[in-house]
Amino acid sequence: xxxxxxxxxxxxxxxxxxxxxxxxxILEYLLNNRIHPTxxxxxxxxxxxxxxxxxxxxxxxxxLFADKGVVKVLSLNEKEARYDINTRLHGHxxxxxxxxxxxxxxxxxxxIPHELKGFDVNDIDxxxxxxxxxxxxxxxxx
Amino acid sequence: xxxxxxxxxxxxxxxxxxxxxxxxxILEYLLNNRIHPTxxxxxxxxxxxxxxxxxxxxxxxxxLFADKGVVKVLSLNEKEARYDINTRLHGHxxxxxxxxxxxxxxxxxxxIPHELKGFDVNDIDxxxxxxxxxxxxxxxxx
DNA sequence: TTATAATTTTATAACAATTACAATTTTATT
DNA sequence: AATAAAATTGTAATTGTTATAAAATTATAA
Numbered sequence: 001x002x003x004x005x006x007x008x009x010x011x012x013x014x015x016x017x018x019x020x021x022x023x024x025x026i027l028e029y030l031l032n033n034r035i036h037p038t039x040x041x042x043x044x045x046x047x048x049x050x051x052x053x054x055x056x057x058x059x060x061x062x063x064l065f066a067d068k069g070v071v072k073v074l075s076l077n078e079k080e081a082r083y084d085i086n087t088r089l090h091g092h093x094x095x096x097x098x099x100x101x102x103x104x105x106x107x108x109x110x111x112i113p114h115e116l117k118g119f120d121v122n123d124i125d126x127x128x129x130x131x132x133x134x135x136x137x138x139x140x141x142x
Numbered sequence: 143x144x145x146x147x148x149x150x151x152x153x154x155x156x157x158x159x160x161x162x163x164x165x166x167x168i169l170e171y172l173l174n175n176r177i178h179p180t181x182x183x184x185x186x187x188x189x190x191x192x193x194x195x196x197x198x199x200x201x202x203x204x205x206l207f208a209d210k211g212v213v214k215v216l217s218l219n220e221k222e223a224r225y226d227i228n229t230r231l232h233g234h235x236x237x238x239x240x241x242x243x244x245x246x247x248x249x250x251x252x253x254i255p256h257e258l259k260g261f262d263v264n265d266i267d268x269x270x271x272x273x274x275x276x277x278x279x280x281x282x283x284x
Numbered sequence: 285t286t287a288t289a290a291t292t293t294t295a296t297a298a299c300a301a302t303t304a305c306a307a308t309t310t311t312a313t314t
Numbered sequence: 315a316a317t318a319a320a321a322t323t324g325t326a327a328t329t330g331t332t333a334t335a336a337a338a339t340t341a342t343a344a
Contacts, residue, residue, distance in 0.1 A: 018291080018292090020291090020292065020293090020339090020340090022292080022293075023292095038330095039330085039331085040330085052293080052294075053293090053294090054293065054294045054295070055294095055330095055331090056293075056294065056295080056296095056331095056332085056333095057292080057293055057294070059330095059331065059332075060292085060293080063332095073219065075217045075218070075219045075220075076217070077215065077217045077267070078217075079301085079302080079329070079330060079331095080329090080330065080331095081330085081331090091255065093257075093258055093261060093263070095261075096264075102257065102258065102261075103257070104255040104256075104257035104258055105255060105257065106255075107253075107255055108250035108251065108252075109250065110250075111249075113233065113246040113247060113248075113249055115235075115244065115245070115246035115247065116235055116244065116246055116270065117275075118275040118278070119235060119237075119244075119270075119272055119273065119274050119275055119278075120272040120273040120278065121235070121270045121271070121272040122238075122271055122272040122273075123270070123271040123272065124268075124269070124270055124271075125219070125267065125268070125269040125270075125271075126266075126267070126268050126269075127266070127267040127268075127269075128258065128261075128263045128265070128266055128267075129263070129264055129265040129266075129267075130261055130262040130263040130264040130265065131261065131262040131264075132258075132261050133259075133260040133261055136260070136261075136262065160311095160320080160321090162310090162311090162320090162321065162322090164321080164322075165321095180301095181301085181302085182301085194322080194323075195322090195323090196322065196323045196324065197301095197302090197323095197324095198302095198303085198304095198322075198323065198324080198325095199321080199322055199323070201301095201302065201303075202321080202322080221300070221301060221330085221331080222300090222301065222302095223301085223302090
């Protein structure tokens with residue numbers, strides 16, 4: 001769970017990213033907070049540790065991370081982008097009550113459909129929307 | 143392909159929407175232009191026919207349509223939303239060269255994965271990204 | 285070390301899509 | 315025809331993100 005600074009540095013270098021304090025902190029945050037945070041979530045959270053942090057740096061870093069394949073940018077029918085440190089193919093469920101995002105494994109084989117024969121498919125998003133069990137239970141109690 | 147005004151009116155009424163000129167025109171546009179247009183696409187196109195049209199009205203109408211299940215709002219990793227008159231479950235492929243959006247049938251059974259047991263799933267997005275055959279061919283020629 | 289270059293970070297302003305709002309116009313109802 | 319309700323409009327506000335240029339930091343070379 002916990003990562004040493006050395007491990008974080010190696011992780012970035014392996015992805016062709018020069019380590020810097022901000023980059024390491026953002027990476028660390030993403031690894032320890034698997035909540036598919038927004039740029040603002042990350043910014044707000046790191047402000048304690050890095051009081052001079054600017055929003056632009058967070059965006060810059062996340063853009064770089066996305067470029068280098070360290071994060072996947074999620075587009076979940078909301079204006080804010082979210083960032084997922086888990087870049088392997090998996091699905092996302094967004095609860096429209098609590099806004100939480102849940103991961104799920106994709107059980108079926110996502111082969112290229114025949115309509116897209118000859119297309120290059122580089123990226124796949126599978127997003128479900130609805131109400132999570134937690135929020136369903138809350139509703140029942142009240 | 144072509145729809146009479148009467149048919150368009152009935153379509154809206156069936157979806158619990160009072161027909162108005164703007165609503166009929168936007169519906170007609172969506173039915174005749176299956177390109178997953180943005181609000182701006184629709185606005186620009188209808189400006190000839192309805193010179194007093196405002197962008198706000200386009201948004202209002204599309205929001206209403208989405209509410210009543212007449213359109214599905216697409217979130218395809220871009221800042222602009224797109225609107226699809228086909229609300230049945232199907233996948234979308236977005237070409238990152240020409241920006242065109244292609245439909246495809248979902249061949250596999252999208253049952254609720256076990257991680258989401260007990261969740262209410264109301265909506266499903268399946269989006270692929272890459273380069274369409276058209277753009278691949280263009281690239282080869284040059 | 286010191287000077288210089290390259291990179292990273294920052295603050296500020298710009299941008300673009302969408303929404304809020306209140307006024308106006310249109311449509312429906314009495 | 316008068317009134318109420320609904321739809322449409324123009325304007326301004328909002329918000330997430332990006333562009334830009336200056337400042338700070340880090341790396342490199344003399």
